[in-house]
Amino acid sequence: MKGALQDILREVHVYTPNTDESIQIDPNAPELSHPLNQYGFIASEKSSIDFGLKVCHDAFIYLSASLVMDSTADVYEIVMGGGSGTKVFLRSKNGVDVAQGLLGTSNTDCDQFVPFWISWENGNVKIGKGLIINQDVVIDWTDSDPFIIAGIGVRTGYGSSGQWVFHVEASGEFCVTGGTRGTMNLLTTDIVREYDCPLMCLRVQNCMGFNFNKLSEICELISGGEEMTTVSNSDWIFGTKCFQNKCLACF
Template identity: 30%
Template sequence: MANILDVSTPDNLQYQFFPVSSGSVQFKIRAANDAHIALTMGPQESDPMIEIFIGGWGNTKSVIRRNRTKPDKVEIETPGILNAGEFRGFWVRWDGGIVSAGREGESIPFISWSDPEPFPIGFVGVCTGWGASGTWKIEDGAEFNTPDKLEYKFGPVAAGSLEFEYRGKHNCHICLTPVPAETDPMYEIILGGWENTQSVIRHCRQKPDKVTVPTPGLVNPNQFRKFIVQWHCGKLSVRDGSTGAVLMEWIDPSPFPITHFGVRTGYGTTGQWRISHFYRDGARPLPPTAPPAAALYSSPPGYPGAPHVGGGAPMYGGAGVWVDMTSGQVPPGAVVGGQDCSGEPLYVARAQHQGALIPGKLVSSHGCAYVAWGGQEHGKPEYQVLVGGPNNWVPTSGSNIPPRAFPGGQSEDGEPLFVGRVRHEGSVTTGKVQQSHGVCYISFGGQELGFPDYEVLVS
């Protein structure tokens, strides 16, 4: 059975995001006009981004738009496609850059477009506006089948883990890749292979296998068995989803960023699957907490999130605000600054350390943010996350800070620190730019590393 997510969207054109674990989403919407769907890499509006507007322009047209820019990629007439008095069912699919939308019960899409520069889609956002509010029923986690055919079905990953349930006689195959296709590099996990007697981890489709373990009776054709696959900086683990016991583990000395997974069956068996994204402690991301009585941080004057003239809560949007979070929480609208070498999104965050307010990275699956200081990486269970802010990154080097560089904190000596990022060992990692030092510092592998060539966040 599919899980149904009930969502209400006001007339404000602000997307509400949720993760997806396959190349499609099904939903029912009750609205007078303007049902908007966004396809993104992270849980916020940022480029690259594809939008599908159903029933726009007074419920007369539908379009596909990329990166919030005109002209629209596709525009068709769809008079009366939505209804304020009843739910109408639709689906949206994406595969290899082809994005399409169709009506419930119809296999042929009513609108479609091929993106020449496809990107991994990990989140879907929904909103309404232009005079309409909406009620949505969004299906997540629907079962699907794989035939007795050794061809992978691919979907995007949004974090460094994947949780799934499998029902089949044997040969449950999972692959992890940097693109939605069989390619090198590539990890393969075979559970219950060789007539349900052993399981292996394979790299780049080559033998000998990296790990081989006996697993008699691991999978079952009559009941679903749950498994968890986790990866971080080259460490690949396969766990029993019921007990948490490690079934297999291997460390890749040359890891690559993972953006997609694939599943398949073969060798005389078909399989039924239930796949969902895995979150720490089995929970979905938490909503923002209420503001504490005493703020954890006191932002310097002029910094985003500083108190307004006249008081009141800070408004989201514009330059962005810093939101207090703890223990791996990710607020809606958090700015994604990069990705870990595992493929997990890294969010722009900051935390206090030794009298400094230091920009760094939030790794949600670790339950903390990390900042660099004094040659070391420091984990912080209490931190702030940038919400609704810019996501424009400008290449630079040394002490050349571009105009409108985004301030993220200050050193213990009062020097402004800017938000920067660098590419390092398969990751795109956010950190601090200290102009007087002429480098961007990141925390990585327990160390503070400095890079003279970097990107800086600008508003």
């Protein structure tokens, strides 16, 4: 799936459940997060990220020296919507607040997505509102002893679940596995030709993959934001999107 379809999708939708405390209380909190490396986002190759966030309060972002969110690695914890949705906190690995700021008119919201950005070049961690890096800065803090940020993880806690939209380039390609069916939540089910099933998925922002039944021509579009799980079934084809040359659940 290349050519004109290559740049259709640039968003990854992620749902995070309530996973309770911050790093101040639980040193293993980063391991509870949803790592973004599975979507091909390698933080050591980047210096910023922007996203939309729908959460009432207390959404956590981890900038970690570990690609897989190992809790023993150096990490910064960012809390979006602390203080009942009104503040941003930046914490060091030991849970100490090193900076904080007020969100003002961009408080986190239970019902709609609010845009934010984070950058981390040369140990200078900035957090801002909107989707334009270095504009509407809320926190600007420089670590005197910085580390290389290899991975990013996200989660929500203190009674909040959340939805995230990350702007990550999709390649327009799928990793396709025969004799397999994805068992995640479905967005839609329809009867189409085999070629049309992945095309439908490409055009739906929250579609992370598809199932296609070779006998009945049923096409199932798979929802994003959850772990990819599958079962063996000879009648089905399972396809997952590729993001920045990394394909989800590619066997």
